[in-house]
Amino acid sequence: MATDRPALICEECDTLTAVRRVPSGVTAQCSVCGNVLYRERQDSVRRALALTLAAFILLLIAHAFPFMTFTMEGNSTSGTIFGSVMALWHDGYWELAIVVLTMASLMPFIRLALGLWVLVPLTMGRVAPGTFELFGLYSRFQAWAMIEVYLIGVLVAYTKLVDLASINLGPAMWAFGGLIVCAAAADNVLDPRAVWWRLAPQNKLGALTATGQPLVGCHVCGQVVPLPVDAHHVHCPRCHAALHHRKPDPLARTWALLIAAALLYIPANVLPVMTVTSFGKGQPDTILSGVIELIHADMWPIAALVFFASITVPVLKILGLVLLLVAAQRGWVARARDQTRLYRVIEQVGRWSMIDIFMISILAVLVNLGEIAQIEPGPGAIAFASVVILTMLAAHSFEPRIIWDNRRRNHATSPA
Numbered sequence: 001m002a003t004d005r006p007a008l009i010c011e012e013c014d015t016l017t018a019v020r021r022v023p024s025g026v027t028a029q030c031s032v033c034g035n036v037l038y039r040e041r042q043d044s045v046r047r048a049l050a051l052t053l054a055a056f057i058l059l060l061i062a063h064a065f066p067f068m069t070f071t072m073e074g075n076s077t078s079g080t081i082f083g084s085v086m087a088l089w090h091d092g093y094w095e096l097a098i099v100v101l102t103m104a105s106l107m108p109f110i111r112l113a114l115g116l117w118v119l120v121p122l123t124m125g126r127v128a129p130g131t132f133e134l135f136g137l138y139s140r141f142q143a144w145a146m147i148e149v150y151l152i153g154v155l156v157a158y159t160k161l162v163d164l165a166s167i168n169l170g171p172a173m174w175a176f177g178g179l180i181v182c183a184a185a186a187d188n189v190l191d192p193r194a195v196w197w198r199l200a201p202q203n204k205l206g207a208l209t210a211t212g213q214p215l216v217g218c219h220v221c222g223q224v225v226p227l228p229v230d231a232h233h234v235h236c237p238r239c240h241a242a243l244h245h246r247k248p249d250p251l252a253r254t255w256a257l258l259i260a261a262a263l264l265y266i267p268a269n270v271l272p273v274m275t276v277t278s279f280g281k282g283q284p285d286t287i288l289s290g291v292i293e294l295i296h297a298d299m300w301p302i303a304a305l306v307f308f309a310s311i312t313v314p315v316l317k318i319l320g321l322v323l324l325l326v327a328a329q330r331g332w333v334a335r336a337r338d339q340t341r342l343y344r345v346i347e348q349v350g351r352w353s354m355i356d357i358f359m360i361s362i363l364a365v366l367v368n369l370g371e372i373a374q375i376e377p378g379p380g381a382i383a384f385a386s387v388v389i390l391t392m393l394a395a396h397s398f399e400p401r402i403i404w405d406n407r408r409r410n411h412a413t414s415p416a
């Protein structure tokens with residue numbers, strides 16, 4: 001490894017590498033675990049800025065106009081993002097209102113605003129105040145900004161209502177579509193690493209190894225820093241995030257969150273997630289009965305989507321994390337690369353389970369015609385949203401580097 005090159009530590013397996021120049025469009029992967037290390041994109045900051053700005057404007061439009069209008073028996077209601085939040089609030093489900101407000105509105109807004117705050121001055125060669133801390137938040141908020149999941153929730157709600165009454169799509173719907181394309185393109189074009197390297201250069205491999213100390217990679221900005229193993233309360237010199245060799249208590253924390261999620265999974269499936277009242281007759285719906293209803297209505301693709309997102313994904317996440325925890329504790333090192341891949345999938349797929357919660361919030365605002373038809377959330381929805389959030393936190397608190405620590409220990413003790 002050339003010692004004059006910038007150093008990088010893989011976040012998932014802790015392998016130290018040297019950054020090398022790769023052609024534009026190429027993604028550099030870790031040679032040990034396959035994790036994405038960095039990407040090279042031409043003119044990435046300028047292009048990301050244009051896309052982020054477009055996404056921000058579209059997000060404003062998506063908030064200002066209704067995404068659907070529902071008309072039944074001469075009465076009509078319009079659905080907006082804030083309307084869906086208020087509907088949950090008025091029905092007494094303030095927990096769900098906060099969840100929807102945070103994930104479908106606040107987080108996407110804050111994240112795009114943070115992006116603009118950092119990227120606009122950066123294209124002019126300047127650095128805005130607070131850039132280092134704020135760009136750290138930009139990366140951390142990604143998992144919780146769920147505008148694309150919200151859009152799928154809107155589409156599922158649409159297919160549920162389209163046979164019942166007359167539904168007109170509003171301007172917000174088109175803004176949503178454009179917004180998701182722009183936001184996804186911005187995330188694809190911008191490697192946060194490239195921004196960090198521009199803000200302050202990555203430390204060089206030679207200088208770091210010369211210190212003779214153990215090295216640690218900052219989990220927010222990726223800077224590599226010498227740090228004694230027992231050091232506490234040391235912060236990254238670039239982004240000021242707390243530095244640690246391993247996440248604190250990863251196994252105990254992940255187990256605790258996972259057990260809580262598994263317990264709540266029972267009421268999430270047994271209790272109704274919503275109640276549909278039509279001409280005085282009420283019918284509670286659980287997640288599974290909602291899927292069965294879609295099958296009876298011959299909406300197979302949507303039924304499969306909801307079944308996958310709401311039933312399969314949470315179960316697979318819980319089982320997958322249990323498997324990873326047991327493997328980490330028992331020191332199972334076989335197929336370490338597959339274990340890491342499983343962890344990566346669990347981390348990325350979790351957010352899609354929120355589809356049902358978003359769908360319920362949309363149905364609650366649209367179908368609000370008193371005696372004629374009314375949809376209200378049920379207690380199961382709170383349990384279900386908790387399951388999704390707890391499993392996301394559990395995945396986040398797990399430490400994939402334990403898999404590789406075990407493997408290295410195993411290789412060191414066994415004869416070659």
Ligand SMILES: [Zn+2]
Pocket residue numbers: 010011012013014015030031032033034035
């Ligand atoms: Zn790796």
Ligand SMILES: [Zn+2]
Pocket residue numbers: 218219220221222223236237238239240241
């Ligand atoms: Zn840092």
